[in-house]
Amino acid sequence: MVQNKEYKNKQKVKDAFISAFIGFFAFVWIFPILWTVWTSLRPYNDIISYGVFSWPRHLNLDNYFHAFRVMGLTHYFLNTLYVTVPAVVLTLFLGSLIAFVVSRYSFRFNLSLLLLFTAGNMLPIVLTYIPVFWLYIKIGDFFGNRSLLYNNYLGIVLVHVAFQVGFATFVLSSYMKTVPKEISESAIIDGASVFRHYWNVMLPLLRPPLAALGVLMSCWIYNDFFWALILMSEDSKRPVTSALRQLQGQYITDFNLLAAGASIVAAPTIILFLVLRKQFVSGLTLGSTKG
Amino acid sequence: MKTAAANKKIRSRRSLSRNDRFTLAAFIGIPTLMQIIFLWLPALITIILSFTYWNGINVSDIKWAGLANYKNIFFGTPVFYEALKNNIIWLLWFTFLATPLGILLAYQIDRKIKGHKIYETIFYIPVVLSLAIIGIIWNFMLQPGGFVQGVMGRDIGNAVSIWGNYSINTYVIMGVASWRHIGYIMLLYLAGLKSIDSSLREASAIDGATEWQTFRKIILPTMRPVNIIIVVITIIESLRAFDLVYIIYGTSTAWPLLNILVFQNFAGQGISMKGAAYAVILLVLCIGPILLYLRNVFKEDLK
Numbered sequence: 001m002v003q004n005k006e007y008k009n010k011q012k013v014k015d016a017f018i019s020a021f022i023g024f025f026a027f028v029w030i031f032p033i034l035w036t037v038w039t040s041l042r043p044y045n046d047i048i049s050y051g052v053f054s055w056p057r058h059l060n061l062d063n064y065f066h067a068f069r070v071m072g073l074t075h076y077f078l079n080t081l082y083v084t085v086p087a088v089v090l091t092l093f094l095g096s097l098i099a100f101v102v103s104r105y106s107f108r109f110n111l112s113l114l115l116l117f118t119a120g121n122m123l124p125i126v127l128t129y130i131p132v133f134w135l136y137i138k139i140g141d142f143f144g145n146r147s148l149l150y151n152n153y154l155g156i157v158l159v160h161v162a163f164q165v166g167f168a169t170f171v172l173s174s175y176m177k178t179v180p181k182e183i184s185e186s187a188i189i190d191g192a193s194v195f196r197h198y199w200n201v202m203l204p205l206l207r208p209p210l211a212a213l214g215v216l217m218s219c220w221i222y223n224d225f226f227w228a229l230i231l232m233s234e235d236s237k238r239p240v241t242s243a244l245r246q247l248q249g250q251y252i253t254d255f256n257l258l259a260a261g262a263s264i265v266a267a268p269t270i271i272l273f274l275v276l277r278k279q280f281v282s283g284l285t286l287g288s289t290k291g
Numbered sequence: 292m293k294t295a296a297a298n299k300k301i302r303s304r305r306s307l308s309r310n311d312r313f314t315l316a317a318f319i320g321i322p323t324l325m326q327i328i329f330l331w332l333p334a335l336i337t338i339i340l341s342f343t344y345w346n347g348i349n350v351s352d353i354k355w356a357g358l359a360n361y362k363n364i365f366f367g368t369p370v371f372y373e374a375l376k377n378n379i380i381w382l383l384w385f386t387f388l389a390t391p392l393g394i395l396l397a398y399q400i401d402r403k404i405k406g407h408k409i410y411e412t413i414f415y416i417p418v419v420l421s422l423a424i425i426g427i428i429w430n431f432m433l434q435p436g437g438f439v440q441g442v443m444g445r446d447i448g449n450a451v452s453i454w455g456n457y458s459i460n461t462y463v464i465m466g467v468a469s470w471r472h473i474g475y476i477m478l479l480y481l482a483g484l485k486s487i488d489s490s491l492r493e494a495s496a497i498d499g500a501t502e503w504q505t506f507r508k509i510i511l512p513t514m515r516p517v518n519i520i521i522v523v524i525t526i527i528e529s530l531r532a533f534d535l536v537y538i539i540y541g542t543s544t545a546w547p548l549l550n551i552l553v554f555q556n557f558a559g560q561g562i563s564m565k566g567a568a569y570a571v572i573l574l575v576l577c578i579g580p581i582l583l584y585l586r587n588v589f590k591e592d593l594k
Contacts, residue, residue, distance in 0.1 A: 007499075019405040022396065026406075026413045029470070032428050033416065035438055039431060053441055094322035101318050111592050113323065115585060120330045122581045124531050126553045126570045130340065130347060130562070131333035162329035165322060170588075194311040198318070223421035226534070230558070241423040245538070248427055255431060262427040269419040274412070280419075285482035 033266075040064065040259035047256065063260035071247050071261055076240035082153045083228075083239055084221045087160040091217060092210055094161065095168025100198050102169075103176040104184050114173060121166030129230065132159060136231065151233045159231070160221050168213050171286045175209040176202070212283030215276045219269050240265050338574075340567040347562030360568035371569075374547035380461060381468070381548070382529035389469040390525045393476025398506060400477070401484040411481070414474040426538035429467050454539055460546060468535055472528065476521055483517035484510070516587065523584040530576050549573050 039047075041059045050057070067073060098117060102110045136149040149155035179202070187201045225241035232238050235246060244265050251258050273280055307315070341361075344354045364371050396414060400407045417425065432438050435450030445451060454460055487510065495505045511518065533550035540546055542555045549569055556566025586593070 015402075015404050018399055022399060022404070022410055023406060026410045029474075030413045030416065032432050032470075036428050036431055047436075094325065097318040098322050101315060105315065111589065113319065114592075115589065116323070116331070117326060118588065119581060119585060120326055122527065122577070122584065123330065123334055124550070124570065124573045124577055126531075126533075126550060126557075127337045127574055128330060128333035129337075129553075129557055129570075130567065131336040132329060134347065135328075135333065158325070158329060162325055165326060169322075194307070194314040194318075219419055223419075223423075225421060225423045241421045244421075244427070245423045248423075248430075255434075255436075258427060259431060262424050266420055266424045269421070270416060273415070273419045277412075281478060281482060284478060 036259045037263050039256055040263050042256055044254050044256045063256050064264065067257055067260040067264060070257075071243070071251075073240065073243075073261065073264060075236070076238065076243040079153075079237060079243075080222060080239040080241070083156050083160070084218055086153075087157045087164070087221050088214055088217045090157065090161045091164045091168050092213060095165050095213075096172050096203065096206060096210070097198070098165075098169045099172035099176050100202055103173050103179075104197070104202070114169065117166040117169040119166070121163065121170070125163065128159075133230065150231060151237065153237070155231050156227050156239075159227050160224070164217055164220070168217070171213055171283070172206060172209055175206065175286060179205055208282070209286060212279040212286060215272060215279040216283035219272060219280075222269060334574075337567045338571055340564050341571045343564050345562070345564050347557075356564070360565050361572075363565060364568055364572070368565075370544050370547050371552065373544075374549050374552050377461075377546060377548050378530060378532065381465070381532050382526065384465045384469070385472060385525045385529050389472045390476050390521060392469075393473040394480050394521070396473065397477045397480035397484055398510065401481055411477070414477055416474070417471045418474045418478070420471075422534040422538055425467065425471070425535065433463065455545070464536065464539070464546060468532070472525075476524075479521060479524070480514070480517060483514050487513055519583065519587045523580045523587075526580040527577055530573060530580075549576075 040063050041061070042056050043058050043060075043062060046054065046057055098113065101107075102114055133150070136155050137146060140146040140148040140150055149158065183201060183205070184197065187197045192201065222239075223241060225239070225245055228238045228242040229245075232242070235243070238246070244261060247261060248258060251261075340353075342356055342358070344356045344359070345352060396410075400411050420428075430437070433440070433453045436446065439453070440446075440450045443451070453463055491509055491513070492505060495509050500508070531550055532548055533554075536546055536548055536551055537554070540551075542551060542558060544551065544555065550573065553566045553569045553573065556563045556569065
């Protein structure tokens, strides 16, 4: 008994030490973000005349207002919205279709289908770049409108869907396997069509994983700046993350303004994560820790 | 009692009406067609293109090159080996430092040490940020007139170039990459740890096992499925590493990676199918871990 108590005390001291150590580590981790926000609150001239570590003489939100105005961030945020919302909705819809068929009907090709989608999600993206680019231009020319897919939101939405749908399918199908088969059977006995079975019976049950995936994918697609750099020829159509990257070159000397811009663009995903943390985590782990 | 029928999937293809069969075909057909057109077909075309000469404009200009692109890469392009070296450094760093740190962090946070909730949040925040923002944040920290230079006592006039300094930029890049990777691994591992029965751990503590013994003998073996996934993620992320370095150096080969070389040949001055060959080399390196992942995930279904 005494030994046990001693052990517990020792452990307590050790835990306090570990906690302090991780705490220090955590501070180092968050520091670059805090520093960026701090910088964004100070005017450029303060830093120029008094140095980086000087005591702040002015602290205000001027850089934020200025960033919205000169960088035209509202416009770019709208572009992001045009890409993210349709891409997430379409990905979840198409993913749920495949997951529904694979987990509720037994066709011989079920497993191959699931493999096709899951493996597709892991392909190196660069493998598709040249043909997709070329395909977009050719499809556009074929319909007499070169910017049907290239330099168009639709084109960006489609590549995002193609790349994310594998993950959605995988997560949704593993979730659906946990839904009792009896529910489907009673639906079929009641004479429900395949569509009703999907829409009225299964889809409502999928709300938790759909919410989790929705949050996670919104974040991923929001954060992507890459496809837009390749598939958008006009700067004004690019989403906010790509725009930020352009603006970095333009405002490189005024880093207080740039800090404000970066903070504004970072805010939506950080807020999303803090508010919907449960969905975030379960979306990520549904896909990775099955079994 | 469960009936046999309830366990089986609905085997009623013959009893499906025409309408239902049509619906099912559309349910499968539309997503699959999209997946094939925008993903698998382009991937296949890139593999074929890697054996050709082409400038990416007119299809009629495509000329068969055989293995010329690969020969050129393996025997005539020293930067390829530099890139390979950097990818391997990345892999080693992640395998032996970043990933174990993420696991260790998850283990400690799971023990509910003081402040575990806030720590978890802090370590995960870099993961939700766009690389475009991460690039800006770290530029602030490191550029002339930035925080790190200030701490080093160098003002704008006599700043050291951190990105251009070859003895330190590797460490800096690895540090920033870990800034994201550790939180990601931590979260994945944490989710797995939560499903472990806590009595297992208590029992081993009562038996007098040290923490390290508990971790090695109890936690690690129970976490086998998650371990495999984390190994796969670590390897694949290291091989396709790209964004962070692209943000810093663009398509220049100041700190080459395989993926950067692909882009240099695709998006640089002129398009060259050497880029396709680099992409295929990348694919070949990724196939092992991808198969490992698929086998792990579909273990039961494959039986």
